[in-house]
Amino acid sequence: MKIDVGFTHIALSASNLDQSIDFYQRYAHMSVIHERTDKEIDKRVVWLSDKSRPFVLVLVQSSNPVPILGPFAHLGVGCKSKSEVDDLCDQARREEILSREATDSGYPVGYWAFINDPDGHVLEISYGQEIGLTVERSET
Numbered sequence: 856m857k858i859d860v861g862f863t864h865i866a867l868s869a870s871n872l873d874q875s876i877d878f879y880q881r882y883a884h885m886s887v888i889h890e891r892t893d894k895e896i897d898k899r900v901v902w903l904s905d906k907s908r909p910f911v912l913v914l915v916q917s918s919n920p921v922p923i924l925g926p927f928a929h930l931g932v933g934c935k936s937k938s939e940v941d942d943l944c945d946q947a948r949r950e951e952i953l954s955r956e957a958t959d960s961g962y963p964v965g966y967w968a969f970i971n972d973p974d975g976h977v978l979e980i981s982y983g984q985e986i987g988l989t990v991e992r993s994e995t
Contacts, residue, residue, distance in 0.1 A: 859909060864902070865930065866913035867976055868920035872899055874973040875914050879903050882943055882970055882978055883932045885912060905932075922975030926954075929969060929977035937966050937982050944968050944980075 869875040879885040888911065889902035899916040912930070924930060934940050940957055947953035947970040954977060955969035965983030972978055 863909065864911045864913050866915060867924065867974075868917035869914045869972075869974050870917060870920050871973060872901055872914055872916050876901060876903065878972050879912060879978075882947070882972075882980065883912075883930075920974045922977075924976035925971070926977065929979045931979040931981060931984075933984060933986070934980055934982045940966055940968060940980050940982050943970070 876887060883903075883905060885903040885905045887901050888904045888906075891900055892898065893900050893915075896915075901914050902911040903914065904911045934943070937957075944953055944957050947968075952971045953968065954971050957966060957968040959966045962983070963985055965981050965985070967979055967981035967984075970978045970980060
């Protein structure tokens with residue numbers, strides 16, 4: 856058995872798991888990798904991953920979720936280009952869930968925007984943050 860060490864997941868409550876799954880598929884390229892009903896709490900639980908690293912977003916069904924990620928607290932997802940950020944912003948604007956327009960903050964923050972998920976948790980989409988390179992440099 857492989858032992859996970861380090862930051863592995865974040866868990867959020869969601870009022871409608873199917874809507875949240877759809878949101879994270881469209882805006883963060885994540886898919887369900889695990890699903891169950893937790894017998895202790897009698898709630899549906901899903902794990903979502905973009906399969907790029909050993910990290911999952913855990914969503915737990917709740918009749919009254921409290922959005923803990925907002926107005927500034929957020930999940931961050933890197934995009935392949937500025938145009939992908941712009942396209943996702945256009946989509947979020949049409950859905951009336953764009954909470955902060957795309958902004959270019961320069962290095963090391965990059966080009967980013969905030970989008971609200973169905974329960975009000977905030978997702979940051981960005982391009983150019985170079986987090987992977989910064990981690991590599993800190994290891995030397």
